[in-house]
Amino acid sequence: MVIEEERFFAWLDGELGAEESAAVAEAVAASPELSARAERHRSMTARLRGAFDPLVIEPVALPGAEVIDFAAAQRARGERRWWHEAAALAASLVLGLVIGTRFIVSDSAPVTIAGERLVAAAALQRSLDRDLASAPASSAHRIGLTFRDAEGRICRTFSGSAANGLACRQDGRWGIEALVGPTEGQTGEFRMASGQDPRLAALVDEMISGEPFDAAREKAARDRGWSDR
Amino acid sequence: MNSADLFEQQLVALLPRLRRFAHGLCRNASEADDLVQQAAERALRSRGQWQPGTRLDSWLYRILRNLWIDSGRAHSRRSKHEAPAEEAGEIADPGASPHAALELSEAMAAMQRLPEEQREIVMLILVEGFGYRETAELLDLPIGTVSSRLVRGRTALLAFLERHGD
Numbered sequence: 553m554v555i556e557e558e559r560f561f562a563w564l565d566g567e568l569g570a571e572e573s574a575a576v577a578e579a580v581a582a583s584p585e586l587s588a589r590a591e592r593h594r595s596m597t598a599r600l601r602g603a604f605d606p607l608v609i610e611p612v613a614l615p616g617a618e619v620i621d622f623a624a625a626q627r628a629r630g631e632r633r634w635w636h637e638a639a640a641l642a643a644s645l646v647l648g649l650v651i652g653t654r655f656i657v658s659d660s661a662p663v664t665i666a667g668e669r670l671v672a673a674a675a676l677q678r679s680l681d682r683d684l685a686s687a688p689a690s691s692a693h694r695i696g697l698t699f700r701d702a703e704g705r706i707c708r709t710f711s712g713s714a715a716n717g718l719a720c721r722q723d724g725r726w727g728i729e730a731l732v733g734p735t736e737g738q739t740g741e742f743r744m745a746s747g748q749d750p751r752l753a754a755l756v757d758e759m760i761s762g763e764p765f766d767a768a769r770e771k772a773a774r775d776r777g778w779s780d781r
Numbered sequence: 782m783n784s785a786d787l788f789e790q791q792l793v794a795l796l797p798r799l800r801r802f803a804h805g806l807c808r809n810a811s812e813a814d815d816l817v818q819q820a821a822e823r824a825l826r827s828r829g830q831w832q833p834g835t836r837l838d839s840w841l842y843r844i845l846r847n848l849w850i851d852s853g854r855a856h857s858r859r860s861k862h863e864a865p866a867e868e869a870g871e872i873a874d875p876g877a878s879p880h881a882a883l884e885l886s887e888a889m890a891a892m893q894r895l896p897e898e899q900r901e902i903v904m905l906i907l908v909e910g911f912g913y914r915e916t917a918e919l920l921d922l923p924i925g926t927v928s929s930r931l932v933r934g935r936t937a938l939l940a941f942l943e944r945h946g947d
Contacts (some may be wrong), residue, residue, distance in 0.1 A: 557932050558925075558928045558932055561928070561931065561935070562913070562928065565906065565913070567913050579844065590941060592943070593935065593939060595909050596938065596939045596942055596943075597935075599882065599888075599942070600881040600883065600888055600907055600908055600938075601886065601907070601908055602882055602883060603882070603883040603884060603885050603888030603909050604801045604804060604805060604885065604888060605799060605801070606885065607800050607801040608797045608798055608800075608801050608887070627826060636863055668833075701827060702826055703826075703827075727798055758822075758825070758826070759826070762929075775917070
């Protein structure tokens with residue numbers, strides 16, 4: 553039985569159906585040459601995996617981990633540890649959303665679940681809909697920056713006594729992109745303008761396309777009802 | 782669990798695998814880490830484009846692979862006239878047998894000897910463990926093309942590693 557190369561390797565890789573696989577296995581077993589070849593390739597694949605696998609065994613970043621434990625960092629001391637940043641960003645979002653779910657049981661919750669999305673609840677929605685950073689209203693939330701993100705959505709940062717956050721307008725609602733607990737000392741009143749919260753500022757930097765809206769642009773966007781054009 | 786929450790967690794969990802893939806594609810570790818960083822950033826920015834219910838790993842591998850191609854890293858900046866033998870010098874280990882453990886640097890150097898269209902397929906199937914069909918979908922290639930490139934790539938790799946492992 554002559555076995556084409558591609559079929560031989562498909563067999564070796566477990567890509568053939570049971571019947572075809574059995575036929576090839578029989579032919580390989582009957583041929584010392586093919587058996588040896590199969591063995592050499594299995595061995596090479598194992599060596600290749602063995603060389604690359606330590607990269608996977610070493611934890612790069614764990615959600616919520618403050619310090620990234622990465623053995624190779626010892627070898628690469630002094631190199632940029634970019635994954636720290638990426639993980640910190642991801643972790644802060646995770647943390648924000650976990651914190652966010654605790655508000656949902658309360659009537660005054662700033663956020664709620666709509667379908668599978670975390671969105672602004674009534675009071676926060678009103679603030680995001682109506683309020684201008686340039687003309688702070690006496691509502692429970694204060695608006696910080698308004699900007700357009702890389703996907704073209706209008707996003708706004710906000711701060712309240714319970715949380716600071718970032719929401720983007722999508723499908724007629726304000727989807728919550730991030731929600732973080734108040735900064736230290738920020739109780740009852742707004743000691744820190746949202747957008748100055750370093751956790752949100754980093755996210756804004758990541759998302760923003762162009763410059764934050766100035767007062768005129770902010771007002772114009774509101775007067776259009778945050779619709780795009 | 783909230784879907785955005787899940788996305789972040791899964792992305793972070795997949796970073797080590799993306800690093801492994803990138804190390805197989807790139808010439809050195811810092812280039813590989815840069816590539817993973819860019820892929821992670823792009824994934825976070827365009828998470829809206831990922832469809833829940835589809836495989837996040839394939840989507841991330843595709844992002845990384847496309848960045849690799851688009852950035853020109855795939856097409857080595859090294860002159861064709863430069864002898865690759867210098868690299869091979871690092872690999873030769875007189876005492877090693879074909880079964881001896883392979884160092885990461887040796888494996889990376891060996892992968893560099895493959896044309897990029899074979900390299901990505903060898904990595905995806907032999908190291909990352911994707912199936913032929915998954916790989917074909919990930920790379921937008923006919924499955925027959927994947928299969929034949931894999932044969933050529935692994936055959937060349939075997940010849941090289943056995944020659945330098947003796």
